[in-house]
Amino acid sequence: MAMTKEENELLTRVENGAPMGEMIRQHYWLPAVPASKLEADGAPVRVRLLGKNYVAFRATDGSVGVLDEQCPHRRASLALAGNGENGLRCIYHGWKLNVKGEVVEAPNHTGNQEGFCSKVRVNRYTTVDRGGIVWVWLGQGEKAPPFPELPFIDLPADQRSVTSVEVPTNWVQAVEASMDSSHVGVLHESTTQITAGGGNERMLMAKALAPKLEFEDRPYGYRYAALRALPDDQVYARVNxxxxxxxxxxxxxDANGPTTVFFSTPVDDVTHRAWFVQFNPKRPLGMTIMSASPDVWNFPPLPPGDAKDNWGQNRDLMRRGHKTGFPQHLGTEDFAMFISQGPIYDRSEEQLCSADGAVMRVRALLLRAAREFIDGKTPALADNPQLDYRAIRSVGGVIATGANWRTLADQ
Structure with missing residues (x-):
């Protein structure tokens, strides 16, 4: 069943007090910037989250902070600030703020400096540097929500990689795609061929384009198996x-390859930041299509054109056998689809099929959380006492027809 326009608005909007944005702000940590992007005493990095502007910086002692972009004095941008002696100093009048968001100096004020600074109204945000990412909690109150202790968070740096890029569409379009198993064998067929090498089981997805989906609810959301029938009474199972x-x-x-974590966070209503983390818990990651990022703040590449030239699609390459005409990267293929849908696409006009069950569950969970927040409740999945991020495991493999895919997932 298609969504209503009202449901689509509730699902997608995050700005100007929209319930979804306020729910996320209060109950979840947001990735702000790749940790490697910040240098001690280096330039602050402008970050936009949920429709508001911030700056992230690394202080002299290596600690990190996220502040409102505008200086609390006369509202000049702190992206222009000097960074040194464990704080940002506004270049307009010299006010200085530390990583906690406290004003510690106001050199143009006469009288009791310490007393004056302590009374300046500022927003203070809890910030941590873990897993190659600087994270921020933008909510109010003393108690932050549970931190997402995902399996890559405490791995050594050589066993994970982080890259990201800003994409000019609403965030939900990208979140849905991460759980859309049936698009992989179509949209990414050529990319998978190019990157497969020997023994890459993902090539099996192109041989069965209509997977059977089976679901299990979990304290963090859900896991599901996409089951593709193969010859010789076998099934290719992907459990994500x-x-x-x-x-x-x-x-x-494959059994020794990296797990990928896709997450797409709302910059504002019509822009998201796509994050890609790859990790291998068994050994150093090495070079992959994600770890080979030349710019962790701007990779994978966006499509090279706009709607006037079909976003730069290469039809000559398609005539020679490439399935999409976007050879730049797997991510580029996804971005082209999101952008072609429009800034916020109207889900009341779509017509879904059996392959869309995982997408529908994403929407249902997000809408439930927003409605719980509207009702004054903490969303059930935001602070579940059984929540254990570290135990989450996604696996794939070939099993016998009729075998229980859970044995593959839980071994």
């Missing part, structure tokens, strides 16, 4: 996990 509010944990391409 959706973790509220935006994480898609995707199984490795």
């Amino acid at each position: 996990n959706f973790v509220m509010p935006w994480y898609g944990l995707i199984c490795p391409p």
